[in-house]
Amino acid sequence: MSVELIAFYLIGAITAASALAVITVRNPVYAVLCLVLTFFSSACLWLLLQAEFLAIALVLVYVGAVMVLFLFVVMMLDIKIDPIREGFARYLPVAGLVAVIMAAEMFTLIGVNRLRQTIDPANPALVDNGSNIEWIGRAMFTDYLLPFEIAGVILTVAIIAAITLTLRRRPGTKHQDAGRQVQVRAEDRVRLIKMDAETKGQNP
Template sequence: MIFTDIVFYVLAAILLFSGIRVITTRNPVHAALFLVLAFFTAAGIWLLLEAEFLAIALILVYVGAVMVLFLFVVMMLDINIDKLREGFWSNLPLALTFGVVMMGEMVMVLSAKNLHPSQAVTAPDGYSNTAALGKVLYTDYLLPFELAAVVLLVAMIAAIVLTLRERQDNKSMNPSEQVKVKRSDRLRIVSMPAEVEPPAPATAPATEEKK
């Protein structure tokens, strides 16, 4: 067994442990941190496969952006942890069934003959896996890439629509109603009589002092 195999098994064990702790820990902040650990170990496995671009993208996109957003949401919102864990054990058999099915599919895919070539393939000098990935992605798989982008856009819009709630105490303005406004709607001329100050009360003249 060579050194890279030892590193792979160590990273795989850490990845499995962190993935299990994501769904079993009671604290959502700890679950998010375990998910960050899972992303880091997955990036390490990508580095072992000489896919540096995918490893860096995994760290920058998921760890640097998505997980930071998750932590902000979890730590700023008052989440009822006990309510979130309701129904965990009742849904466990269904989750295990799906997990076993997915594991079987991965075993069948990884056991295919085309994934185990008879001789190692050496990359030529100046080869860039990032350039090769971009060339394949935007030529051979351009249509699936665009379809995935459309699906993600629809999912994002649907999430916004489902979570959007109109607040009763919120003051909002309708631009179309503001454009249609007329002078008579906002200005009213009222004729009011002029105010006249009442005359000052007459005061009696002061009497002359007696000599």
């Protein structure tokens, strides 16, 4: 059994165990930390399969943005399951364990990359003496340019539709009209009263 296959089974086992922990642990913060480990381990599997673009996208989008946002949201919510707001020290052991596992996976990938000497003939990126990201970019903007543009248009329409649905007026809610605010004149909001000097300060 090769070193690459051993690393694949080891990281796959970590991915399955952390994914199982996401749905079994009761503490939401622990669940989010396990989900971060699941995504990171999945990215390591993509790297072992020589799909660097998918691995980088998974780390940057999900681990770096979505899961950190989930973690902050869970920390700010007042959930009655467990005493969540007990300080950073409560979650430090689990966070440290997750960080150690992630570091071990990174060192494993570095070792596998150094031991990998042969070029996979089924991988078009390595056959062209280029990276996977370069090959995907060239294929996306040459052979698949029209589907890529159609997907961009569909996503733009979906974003506009979502914004339109959220901006609909509901009865009983207060809204601001920027156009009417700009058109406001001082004469419509402020009334100046001129008083005589001899009557100022006297009782009516």
